[in-house]
Amino acid sequence: MWRLSVSIFLFSCLFVSSSSLGDSEATCSGIVPLRYRYDKISITDFGGVGDGRTENTKAFRAAIYRIQHLKRRGGTLLYIPPGVYLTESFNLTSHMTLYLAKGAVIRAVQDTWNWPLIDPLPSYGRGRELPGGRYMSFIHGDGLRDVVITGQNGTIDGQGEVWWNMWRSRTLKYTRPNLIEFKDSKEIIISNVIFQNSPFWNIHPVYCSNVVIHHVTILAPQDSPNTDGIDPDSSYNVCIEDSYISTGDDLVAIKSGWDQYGIAYGRPSSNITIRRITGSSPFAGIAIGSETSGGIKNIIAEHITLSNMGVGVNIKTNIGRGGYIKNIKISDVYVDTAKYGIKIAGDTGDHPDENYNPNALPVVKGIHIKNVWGVNVRNAGSIQGLKGSPFTGICLSEINLHGSLNSYKTWKCSDVSGTSLKVSPWPCSELRTTGGSNLCSSTF
Numbered sequence: 001m002w003r004l005s006v007s008i009f010l011f012s013c014l015f016v017s018s019s020s021l022g023d024s025e026a027t028c029s030g031i032v033p034l035r036y037r038y039d040k041i042s043i044t045d046f047g048g049v050g051d052g053r054t055e056n057t058k059a060f061r062a063a064i065y066r067i068q069h070l071k072r073r074g075g076t077l078l079y080i081p082p083g084v085y086l087t088e089s090f091n092l093t094s095h096m097t098l099y100l101a102k103g104a105v106i107r108a109v110q111d112t113w114n115w116p117l118i119d120p121l122p123s124y125g126r127g128r129e130l131p132g133g134r135y136m137s138f139i140h141g142d143g144l145r146d147v148v149i150t151g152q153n154g155t156i157d158g159q160g161e162v163w164w165n166m167w168r169s170r171t172l173k174y175t176r177p178n179l180i181e182f183k184d185s186k187e188i189i190i191s192n193v194i195f196q197n198s199p200f201w202n203i204h205p206v207y208c209s210n211v212v213i214h215h216v217t218i219l220a221p222q223d224s225p226n227t228d229g230i231d232p233d234s235s236y237n238v239c240i241e242d243s244y245i246s247t248g249d250d251l252v253a254i255k256s257g258w259d260q261y262g263i264a265y266g267r268p269s270s271n272i273t274i275r276r277i278t279g280s281s282p283f284a285g286i287a288i289g290s291e292t293s294g295g296i297k298n299i300i301a302e303h304i305t306l307s308n309m310g311v312g313v314n315i316k317t318n319i320g321r322g323g324y325i326k327n328i329k330i331s332d333v334y335v336d337t338a339k340y341g342i343k344i345a346g347d348t349g350d351h352p353d354e355n356y357n358p359n360a361l362p363v364v365k366g367i368h369i370k371n372v373w374g375v376n377v378r379n380a381g382s383i384q385g386l387k388g389s390p391f392t393g394i395c396l397s398e399i400n401l402h403g404s405l406n407s408y409k410t411w412k413c414s415d416v417s418g419t420s421l422k423v424s425p426w427p428c429s430e431l432r433t434t435g436g437s438n439l440c441s442s443t444f
């Protein structure tokens with residue numbers, strides 16, 4: 001136990017000092033105060049066995065029950081030593097740190113039969129994939145505050161293959177579990193952890209505020225279905241930075257509820273910063289939508305480095321969504337090899353049921369995309385608004401999307417208005433600046 005506390009202490013110090021060094025560039029540090037936890041327990045104190053075979057569900061539940069009920073001042077750190085800890089899903093509690101040592105793996109059982117079900121989210125009205133409830137996320141937090149998941153780059157492994165195969169063979173009964181979901185929670189830090197093979201979306205903060213996610217690695221095969229990296233959903237004050245994400249779906253996708261349910265719940269996503277993300281995916285690098293019914297505003301994404309992408313930047317919504325997407329600033333994006341550089345579309349995604357309102361048209365307004373450099377990009381861009389709700393204030397500046405031999409060297413636009421400056425290839429006429437006015441740079 002003595003060596004254990006010393007090593008945790010040393011690593012906490014390293015963690016604190018390294019995160020306060022980067023003052024020269026903007027960081028998320030400081031948004032959520034990093035509390036030192038004097039009280040430390042290890043999963044092995046609760047019978048945890050890291051042999052990769054023993055089930056540790058009771059150990060996790062007992063350890064977290066202890067944290068929840070003893071309520072030690074300053075909260076408690078739950079240490080996961082090196083080893084592979086197989087477990088069913090479990091709930092976190094407030095004022096705790098889940099600390100994974102180097103070589104620690106928390107691995108989900110593949111028992112889909114006994115996986116707990118929880119209620120659908122009110123802003124979705126049903127499970128995202130199938131009607132009714134949804135499987136609880138592997139690691140779950142509901143109504144919490146002051147929770148940290150960190151360590152020395154240990155791994156949280158969803159063993160998602162069994163779920164992907166159920167999706168492929170259409171034998172799922174309910175919506176697949178996220179790897180981690182925080183719902184109605186605040187003051188959350190996730191850092192220095194590797195997430196792999198999530199059954200569905202990896203990290204899903206929904207109805208949350210003050211969430212920092214940095215120095216994480218998220219991995220899932222390119223052909224794994226719907227393994228989005230990080231999906232802030234109806235949440236505000238979220239900062240995501242310095243991470244590597246390579247999955248089978250969007251790397252970061254900001255959402256805010258689905259059609260009539262999302263409109264009725266009315267919870268926007270706002271004040272979200274995404275920076276210094278690197279990664280690869282057959283879908284989008286930075287995505288907004290397509291579930292945007294509670295509204296999405298005040299988003300900044302910058303210094304994004306992408307390779308082998310479906311779409312670099314993808315803003316997507318649909319009729320029936322209602323809500324809005326406004327004041328979005330995306331800059332300094334580098335894309336190496338993509339089908340599309342930039343895509344803004346009003347015809348993406350499905351509806352929860354037949355009762356969506358076809359007259360609920362989203363408002364898309366004030367999208368500023370600046371300093372994008374792409375090589376081997378097949379289609380520069382496509383910006384297609386809605387007939388009854390044209391996209392306005394779309395402003396592109398300093399964009400260079402170089403194609404491959406067989407690429408389309410034009411932009412496709414419809415029902416859109418805005419400006420452009422130094423965009424190559426030459427943008428569609430709807431976005432051509434007249435009179436040399438420089439509307440783009442003045443708003444950045």
Ligand SMILES: *[C@@H]1O[C@H](CO)[C@@H](O)[C@H](O)[C@H]1NC(C)=O
Pocket residue numbers: 090091118136140142
């Ligand atoms: C975990 O949290 C969910 C959602 O709040 C709840 O339905 C479930 O009963 C909890 N499970 C346990 C084992 O406490």
Ligand SMILES: *[C@@H]1O[C@H](CO)[C@@H](O)[C@H](O)[C@H]1NC(C)=O
Pocket residue numbers: 151152153192193215216217242243244
């Ligand atoms: C963990 O991985 C992240 C992302 O690759 C890296 O920035 C960080 O230095 C690593 N931390 C440790 C403690 O190894």
Ligand SMILES: *[C@@H]1O[C@H](CO)[C@@H](O)[C@H](O)[C@H]1NC(C)=O
Pocket residue numbers: 031237238239271272273
């Ligand atoms: C926006 O979020 C940042 C953290 O990303 C925070 O520092 C800032 O205070 C927030 N602004 C508002 C208006 O809440």
